Amino acid sequence: MALELFTARVCPYAHRTRLALLEKGLDVTLHEIDFKNKSKRFLEVSPYGRVPALVHGEAVVYESAIINEYLDEVFPTPRLMPADPALKAFTRIWIDYLDHHVLDDYYALLKEQDAARQASLRAKVEDRFRFIECEGLARHGGAGPYWLGADVTLLDLAYYPFFERLPAWRHYRGIDVPAESTRLRGWIGAMAARPSVRSMANDERYYVANYAGYAGAKAA
Template identity: 45%
Template structure:
C-alpha cells in the first residue's frame, strides 16, 4: 500500500494538478476515483469540503489542490517544484493565486455561460489574462526558458496546465483558440505536453470535448 492516497476525479482539472505533481516527483500513490455526482458515504471525512483532490498521508489528510501541492513539495523535496529564493517563491505563489482567482474563473465563465453577450465578455477577460501571462510571466520571468521560471519546471506550470489541456473544449464550444500572437504560451504548452509526467496521465482533445459538452450546453428555456 502506498504512503499517499489521492482522491481524484478524471474530469477535474484541480485533481489533475496534484496528479501531475505526484507523477513529476515519482511518488508512489494509490488512486481513488470519486464520482462527483454520487460521492461515496464518508467522503467528507477525508475531504471536508466534499471536493477533489484530497490526499491522505499516513493518518493525516490534506485538501485543496494548491495547498496539497505545496505540502507534497515540502514532504517530498526532490525534485523541488518551488524556487528557493524568497522573492521567486513569493512570485510563484502570486501566480498560483492568479490562476485560482482570475484565470480559472474566466475560463469557466466562458465555457459555462449560455448567453452570447456574457460569453463575449468572458472572451475579452480571458484574452486579457493570456496577454498578462505572455508579457509578465514569459516576457519577464522565464527569459529564454520553456517554463514559468525558465529552465526549471515548477508548481506554477502544473497549476495552469490542466486548463490548457482542456482548451479544445473552449475551441469546440465557444470558438476560442489560443490567439496566435501569444507565441510564448504556445511554446510553453508544447514543452509541458512533452514531459513524461504530463504524458503519463494525458487525455485526448476528444476526451475533453465529450466530457465538457454538458457544461457548454445552451440554457433550456423555462416552460410557461
C-alpha cells in the same frame, strides 16, 4: 508511509496533484470519486466534498495548491517550489491569479449561452492570456520554456491542466491562445511533451464530451 489520493479524471485541480506525484515519481493509491455517489470515507477526508484530497499517514491535506506544496516539502526531490523567497511569492501570486481571477472568466465563458456576452467574455479571457504571456511567463522565464526558466515548477503544474482542456473551450466557444502569445504557445507545447503529462493526458474528444454539460450542449 503510504500515499492515498482522492481524485477524478475530469478534474483539473486533481490533475495538478497527479502531475506533482508523477514528477516526483511517488507511488500513490488513487481513489476515483464519483461526484454523484461520494463515499463516507471521502467525505471524512475531504470536508468540502471536493477532489483532490490527500492522505499521508496522519496527515490529511486538501486544496490542490496546498497539497502540492505539502508534497514538495515532504518529498523534496526534485524541488518543484523555488527556494528564493521572491520567486516563491511570485509562484503563489500567479497561482492565486489563476484560481481567483482567470478561472472565473474562463468558466463563465463556457457556461454563457448569450452570443454577445460570449464575445465579451472571449475578449476578456484573451486579454488574460496576453497578461499571462507578458507579465507572467516573460518575467522570470529567461530562455524558457517554463514559467521560471529551464525547470518545471509548481506554477507550471498549476496552470497546465486548464490548458490541456482548452480544446473544449475552442470547440464550444472558439477561443484560443492569441497567435502573438508565442511564449504561452511554446510553454503549452513543452508541457505537453513532458513524460508526466503524456502519461495521463486525455485527448480533445474526452474534454469536448465531458464539458458538454457546462457548455449547455448535448453530449455526443
